[in-house]
Amino acid sequence: MSKELADNDSVIEKLMTVQTVDGNQKTTNLDRIGKCAEFKKDTVFNNIAYAVDLDLLRASYRQLDGKKAVGIDKVTKVSYGEKLEENLQDLLVRIRKNAYKPQASQLIEIPKEDGSTRPLAIACFEDKIVQHAVSKILTAIFEPQFLACSYGYREGVNGHEALRALMKCSNQNPNGVTVEIDVRKYFNSIPHANLQGILREKISDKRFLKLVEKLIRSPILVNGKAELNKIGCPQGSIVSPILSNIYLHYVMDSWFSEISKKYLKGRADEVRFADDMVFVFQFKEDAEKFYKVLPKRLEKYGLKLHEDKSSMIQSGSKAAKEAELRGERLPIYKFLGFICYWGKSRNGWWRLKFKSRSDRFAGKLKGLRKYLKESLSEETHKVLERVKKVVVGWMNYNAISDNQRRVDSFIELSKRALFCWINRKGGKRKMNWEKFGRLLKRIKYPRSFKTISMFATC
Template identity: 35%
Template sequence: MTGAQEPGVMYTKQLRIAALAERFPQRAFTSLAHNIDAQWLKTAYLMTRRDGAVGIDGQTADDFVRDFEANIQRLLEEAKSGRYRAPPVRRVHIPKGDGRTTRPIGIPTFEDKVLQRAVVALLEPLYEHDFRDGSYGFRPGRSAHQAIKTVWDGLSSMGGGWVIDLDIQAFFDTIDHQHLRAFLQQRVKDGVILRLIGKWLKAGVMEAGQWQRGKVGSPQGGVISPMLANVYLHYVLDEWFEKDVKPRLRGRAFSVRFADDAVLAFSNEADARKVLEVLPKRFARFGLTLHPAKTRLVRFRPHREQRAETFDFLGFTHYWGKSRRGRWIIKQKTAKDRFRRALRHISLWCRANRHLPLQVQHRHLCRKVQGHFAYYGICNNGRALQVFRFRVIWYWIKRLSRRSQKGWITWEKAGQLLARLPLPRARVVHRWSF
């Protein structure tokens, strides 16, 4: 491959777009696509994950790069001229945390990933000016842990409150295309960009050899899907909550959203109940449905006489507990469904790979355990981390025993194995002060 560029040129253009977005906050931009040239696409290629699953055409990153310059030029010409035909995404299903149901994921072709990445890089500096501070999902420089800390800070400053735990049913599959286009056109009226997005929305999915037309939704797994989801919920929820809801409230309130996972917090119970009543109507107006059983109001205050209510957000259960000094503080621990899902993944992996050499198994398990600790390693979650590590050891020893003709490995021998091949110890990675 030759000619791939460092992100510097793209970054300079993004700064100009960001400056224009800030200067003209009400303007719908009609000329954006001219920024996408061959160098922009090459940078988008560098930003695209090259070891991911293949789309319906089976093309890999290595296939694309064999004739890199020609492929980049062809992709650019087809996108600009309107001749680009968005292929359907390949639908696969991945297990959810309960181990029984699955989540559909759409895998675009590699060329589609590159072009979608180019469009996302074009829209990001424009919408970063518009998106609210409470929005954290799939935004540059923002993370799930920042969202969790914002929830912690907000509820701590209010001394607790009333929390609406939102659950949108099949959000990515029910995004209304007409509403999405209307939202996009408030800031983007470039025909090339809108045409490309329209083609991706209509491309549909291919599953078990059958093509399904894309009438609604934006398949999870697409590079551009998180951006479109953020735009949709920016107008449906974030802007509405800040501009229409909060000015009418008696008490304090804030919202935190990570993609389609959101919580709304209130200091006043009447405010919370009023918003909970109108939320289903607000979402229904834009083709979305709140899960009637999972969307709930939580009384989130420190209780001295009864067990306090809790809520889950981004894989953590948020609850009240006592600090070492005896003060009530908000704590987080690994949510039960995430804990079970992680252990189930470990168990299945150990069973499928128990015949690999011990050193190879150890290397893979270390990566998996470190990855778990990297996300769930927060203050006050040490016990869950230690239990997770112990259960991983138990599953590993159990599966190794199945391959041994002598039966179950004794804990003495297991201790010798772990002394030679130790798993990472539980550690706190993310801290915030109390």
């Protein structure tokens, strides 16, 4: 064994232990896998089904949100926990004997801004435990493989960092080209055979791969009839985010990293959050090459480019300035719920800016008004807290540089909706705006906000 490998083994042994309550050192199976994946990136994992043990199942139970929608068996976290150890022991035996079979997931349709719907699979609580446990193992194995361009469903990174990365690489190309990519129904189009083939590059344990297959092929209730899921990783499943990330890592990220070094002349950057992708090129000819081969690359892996939602557009500060001289503006594009456009800074320099998409802005307010309309019989303080939580959540994501007006507008319009609701609920006992203002102050309804800078990494 080389000195380097020996040193790595020593580090792994040191890092994969954890302190127990009594002060003793305890090695967890999940930690062992994670550290091995981190320090020996070429490892192909075998015999990892053992990592689905009582400790992991118990931890998964604790981490699941008991307030989420229940599955078709109506079992809640509380009711499952009444005989927790007995239930987990029984579940583990079924998993080890290959007798575990997921129950059917209930399919609900979530409205989208364009009028279409997004199918969401609601699994039974016990199946959520298994999904969570499997996702933790997959994350431990594949997280060290992921590239810096990937920001979705990863610990330590988020959408704001993806926006900062996009701003940074866009500003570095004064006369570049941006390619906005949309994969048609990505989550529901992933071929299981292709996905399993990619998983086998890092995992050779047939029992664990079979468990993953059971989860992605688990039945879905359609019109009262349970049907096996033959394609795709349904959104709503806890294991879908990591599987979708693994698939696009191999289909897009690692492939783009390789071709950009070998075949492109200039700088080329990718910023991806799940299936939301933007590519920024220094030269137009490089962008054209990429855009030409992209559909074939996606089709090779069972995916299809959504041409109506994908585009190749000119970008950069120099290009924006030249467009202004012609009396024009550079085209806009969409990323992570924001409109991306080129505008002037306070000192007159052109740079990439972001503002909340109008359709999502309006959709959120529409949903808020609908909730208030349906809550006239609810207790006032509960409704106020619910609305406050929604507004704060929207602010926490949207309160970024250059988007202050949209956030101010959202706060003001939400207050007006609440004001109308309170007076409608009160009947003859009307509340004036001054008294309403005191009420909002008492419940600490958001008035001001701290802007999240998009310049931190620039």
